[in-house]
Amino acid sequence: MALRVRGVISFMPHKSFVWLCLAPLIVVTVAFFLIPMARLVVTGADGPHGPAEYLAILTQPRYRATLINTVLLAGATTIVTLVIATVAGMFLQRHRFPGRAVLIAMLTFPLAFPGVVVGFLIILLAGRQGLIGEVSNRLFGEKLVFAYSIYGLFLGYLYFSIPRVILTIMAAVQKLDVGLEEAARSLGASPWAVQRDVVLPALAPAFVASGAIAFATAMGAFGTAFTLATNIDVLPMLIYTEFTLAANFATSAALSVGLGVIAWTILALARSFSGGTVAAAG
C-alpha cells in the first residue's frame, strides 16, 4: 500500500505535490483549531444574554475590575521587565569579562519553565516557609510573606518575562552602530544624552517587539496564578473558575475570546510597528 502511494506521488506534477505537502497541516489546523475556535465564538454568544455576553467583560463590574487588574498587572510587568532587561542586556552585550557566559545562561534558563513551576519558585522565595520571610525574620523579627498577594503574582510574572525580553534586547544592542554613539560623544554629548538621544531610540523597535510579547504572555498567564492561588482575580483565573466551578460556558467562552482578541491585537500592532515577527509563547 505504502509503495503504491509512493508510486502515485512520484508521477504527480509538482503543483499537486505542493498541495499534498500542505494537506496534513490543513487537516490538523481545521479540525483542531479553526472549527474549535469557531465553536468558541458561537458558544460565547449562545448564553442567556446572547451576543451581549461579549460586552459583559466591559459592562459587568466584577469582570471589568478583573480586566483592569489584569491589564495593570501585565502593563507593570512589561515596563519593569523592559527596564531590567535593558540595563542588564546592554551591560552584558557591551562588556567582556570572566563569567559572562554563565551569567547569560543564568538569565535565560527559566525560558522554558511552565507557569506552575514559576509559581512554586515564588512560594519558595516569598511563601510561608520562604527565603525572604526567613531573612526578614532574622533581621527585623518579622516574617515577610507576600507570595499569595498581587506582589507575589507580579514577581512571578517578572520571573518568566525577564528571560524572554533580555534575549531580544541583547540581540538588538549587538546590532547598534557604535559609530553613532562615538560621533555623538565627539560632538560633546554627555553619556546620559547619548543614551537618551542615540541608544534608546535605536532600541525602540526591540522594546516594542519584546514588550508586546511580555504583555501578551502576562495577559494570558494561567499557571502562575493557579499555583499561587491568589485572592487577586486575573482574567485567566476568572475564565477557569467560570468554566469549571460555575459551568458558565457562555461567559467563559466570551471572556476567553476577549482575552485572545486583546493578546492578538497587541502582537499585531507591535508587528506592524516594528516590522519583525512577534509571537508570544507559554
Added chain:
Amino acid sequence: MRDRLIFVGQLLFTLIVAAFLVVPAILSISAGITVNYFRGISSGITLQWVFQVWELYAGTILLSFVIASATLAVTLVAGVPAAYALHVRRGRLSRIVEEIITLPLAIPGLALALALLLTYQGFSDFRRSWVFILTGHVIFTMPFMVRSVMAVFGTIDVKTLDEGAASLGASPWRRFRDVIVPNAVPGILAGSLMVVTLSLGEFNLTWMLHTPLTKTLPVGLADSYASMRLEVASAYTLIFFVMIIPLLVAMQMFADREQAR
C-alpha cells in the same frame, strides 16, 4: 574612575537579577533532597523524596514523554512538508495559511483548551484518551516547527536545488526526500528541540484537557504543589529540571552555532 563605578553598578544590578532567577531554583533543588526543609539542610541529605515521587507520579512522567514524542512526530509529518510548500508557493494563500497557523502563539492556551473542550466533549472516548491532549500540544507547537524550517529555507536557494534535481529527472517525492529534507536538517533539529521542550512543560492547555487518567508531568506538579509536602513537590520539580535543562542547553548551543556561522 567614573566608568569603573558605572561598570560595578551595572554588574551588581545584573548579578541581583540573575540571583532572583537562580536562587529559587537552587532552593527548590535543595528542598528536594533535604530530609526536613523546615529544619534546613543540616537535617541531612536524602533521595527518599525523589523515590516517593517516582512511586506516586512515574505515570505522569512517562505520559509526558509519550505525548512529547507523538507531538514531535505529528509536527514533523505535517510541519516539514508544509514549510516547504509555503516556501515554494509564496502567494496570498500561503501567507493566510502561515498567519492562521501562527495564531495559537497569540491566543492564550486557556482559550484554545476551552475551544477544544466545547467542540469535542461529546466524543467521550476521544476526550478521555491522551490523544486529546496531543491535539492541543500539536496546535500549540506547530508554528515553532514550521517557522524554524522555513527560516532555513530562507537562507538556502531551495528553488535552484529543486530545479537542478528536477532537470536530472527526479520525481517531486524524491526531490523532497533526497534534496529538500537533508538541506533543512538544521531547522528541523532546532524546531524539534523547541517542540519537545514546549510539550514537556505545557500546562495551560493540558490542565484543562487532562482527565484523572491522563495526567502529564506539569499537571502532576500542580497536583503536588497543592497537596504534597514541600519536599515532595521540590523533588518532583527537581525531576522536571533534570529532564528540561539538557534540552535547554542543547537549544542554546544550537543557537550559538547558528550565530557563529
